[in-house]
Amino acid sequence: MTTHSTNSDLYFSTARELRAKLDAREISSVEATRTILDRIAALEPKLNTFITVTADRAIADAEIADQRLHGTGQEPTALTGVPIMLKDNFSTKDVETTAASNILKGYIPPYDGTVVRNLKDAGAVILGKGNLDEFAMGSSNETSAFGPVHNPWDTDRVPGGSSGGASAAVAAGECFIAFGSDTGGSIRQPASLCGVVGMKPTYGLVSRFGLLAFGSSLDQIGPLTRSVADCADALNIVTSHDPRDSTSVAAPFGDFAQDIDRGVEGMNIGVPKEYLVDGMESGVRTAFEASLKTLEDLGANISETSLPLTDHALAVYYIIAPSEASANLSRYDGVKYGLGSLDVSTSARSTEAARGEGFGEEVKRRIFLGTYALSAGYYDAYYKKAQQVRTLIRREFTDAFLKFDALVTPTSPGTAFKIGSKMDDPLQMYMNDVCTIPVNIAGLPSISIPGGMSEDLPVGLQFIGPQFGDTAVIRAAAAYESATAWHKNHPLI
Numbered sequence: 001m002t003t004h005s006t007n008s009d010l011y012f013s014t015a016r017e018l019r020a021k022l023d024a025r026e027i028s029s030v031e032a033t034r035t036i037l038d039r040i041a042a043l044e045p046k047l048n049t050f051i052t053v054t055a056d057r058a059i060a061d062a063e064i065a066d067q068r069l070h071g072t073g074q075e076p077t078a079l080t081g082v083p084i085m086l087k088d089n090f091s092t093k094d095v096e097t098t099a100a101s102n103i104l105k106g107y108i109p110p111y112d113g114t115v116v117r118n119l120k121d122a123g124a125v126i127l128g129k130g131n132l133d134e135f136a137m138g139s140s141n142e143t144s145a146f147g148p149v150h151n152p153w154d155t156d157r158v159p160g161g162s163s164g165g166a167s168a169a170v171a172a173g174e175c176f177i178a179f180g181s182d183t184g185g186s187i188r189q190p191a192s193l194c195g196v197v198g199m200k201p202t203y204g205l206v207s208r209f210g211l212l213a214f215g216s217s218l219d220q221i222g223p224l225t226r227s228v229a230d231c232a233d234a235l236n237i238v239t240s241h242d243p244r245d246s247t248s249v250a251a252p253f254g255d256f257a258q259d260i261d262r263g264v265e266g267m268n269i270g271v272p273k274e275y276l277v278d279g280m281e282s283g284v285r286t287a288f289e290a291s292l293k294t295l296e297d298l299g300a301n302i303s304e305t306s307l308p309l310t311d312h313a314l315a316v317y318y319i320i321a322p323s324e325a326s327a328n329l330s331r332y333d334g335v336k337y338g339l340g341s342l343d344v345s346t347s348a349r350s351t352e353a354a355r356g357e358g359f360g361e362e363v364k365r366r367i368f369l370g371t372y373a374l375s376a377g378y379y380d381a382y383y384k385k386a387q388q389v390r391t392l393i394r395r396e397f398t399d400a401f402l403k404f405d406a407l408v409t410p411t412s413p414g415t416a417f418k419i420g421s422k423m424d425d426p427l428q429m430y431m432n433d434v435c436t437i438p439v440n441i442a443g444l445p446s447i448s449i450p451g452g453m454s455e456d457l458p459v460g461l462q463f464i465g466p467q468f469g470d471t472a473v474i475r476a477a478a479a480y481e482s483a484t485a486w487h488k489n490h491p492l493i
Helices: 015-023 029-047 055-069 114-121 164-172 188-194 228-238 282-297 310-331 347-358 361-374 380-400 426-433 437-442 470-483
Strands: 050-053 083-087 125-130 177-182 197-200 220-225 268-272 301-305 406-410 446-454 457-464
Touching: 015 029, 015 228, 029 050, 029 055, 029 083, 029 125, 029 164, 050 164, 055 125, 083 114, 083 164, 114 125, 114 228, 125 164, 164 177, 164 188, 164 220, 177 197, 177 228, 188 197, 188 446, 188 457, 197 228, 197 470, 220 228, 228 446, 228 470, 282 301, 282 406, 282 446, 282 457, 282 470, 310 361, 310 380, 310 426, 310 437, 361 380, 380 437, 406 470, 446 470, 457 470
Parallel strands: 083 125, 083 177, 268 301, 268 406
Antiparallel strands: 050 125, 177 220, 197 220, 197 446, 406 457, 446 457
8 A cells, every 4th residue: 555745746746837847948848758758657557547658759749849838839838848648538640549448449530639639739748548437437447448547545446437547647647637528527536536636617618529428418528637726727728619519618718727816715605415425434524524614714605505406416317328328339330430340140240249349347237228218118207307307406506506606515425445346336336426426417617626635545625616617616626725735645656
């Protein structure tokens, strides 16, 4: 088992700290990239955070970034020269993109998704593709066809999921920023378990074009970072209106860091009692109560509230998300993408063989659940009813934000658990996302930040804001971060 430290070196610098060194010519992007690539090579046998490392491309991108930083080429951005990771469900031109599934092994996209293109245009240095739960379906990063990711705080434990590779890489100093996707908590829950910052922006704020779809009405791309400021900078790069994504909002985009130093004095912050669920670990509850005291000391008005429909959110999610997955994953037939099977008598048998061999057990389980919920005899009883309750959950949040500027909750009811301890109990596994799923159902912005420790393992604190209230949650998170030192803890690995 590993323990935490407060050592500060290049591995655990924030992206802003690295940019300051780059601007002062204390280090070049090429030097920083080589250092991080060496770090990856040393840690990967223990952590398994990457599926693909694109070392040669990263060095080439770093060379261009150095030129840009020092007066030749385009104006630099906050991420120019900064080594980053992309979750391996982002379409990346000429780089294998698998979604951690056997069915997509060997698939090389001919195009970049919008977020990837925005990051390349910004001069970010892409190190490679991060491990994840297969097709982002999981809360532990154990369903990957490439093996589980190990938590750098304790390599016998999970990092959370589905963006487990991204969160573990940021925590371990294998990149400065990572980008993941969040369908029911897949950025925030692993951020909590690995002790980093993770944000799901308002639905529609970041283009999903090029993201391998899981639940299209729930999926959202967001950053994992070592500071709230880095999170704001990353959002400034990747948010843009995209006509190729029908859900992309056509609205002006401000500076997400504009209120980062305002503090929380006078902010009305609600504590929904339903999020303090039965079975929450005592260490998580203690850390959360201490966080509320910190926010009060900073001048926030903290009061309890109730969101009773929260109790139905998990059921709603596990009808809607598998239903959308069933439709989205029907495109993987062994013909157009990745794995195929020719040793069969008919095209139907070929598709059956490809899916049988290519999809893992959790993906198959969710496809079956979704197909059942969408079937003619059960559509009204399940999918239609779930959408109706979803509308009520959205209204409940809307009403809450008439009174509160933000809500605060634990991110996860527990800390990182042992690898293999919950794989045989899907319902217990699904409960790990009980505090994050309602946010996706309502399409709201939410951020998880380090909020304490429990038995030498990180605990996450979650802020939830109203629709397009992304700056409000960043403001609250930054104020808490500035008053505490939890974000400065790093695993000794």
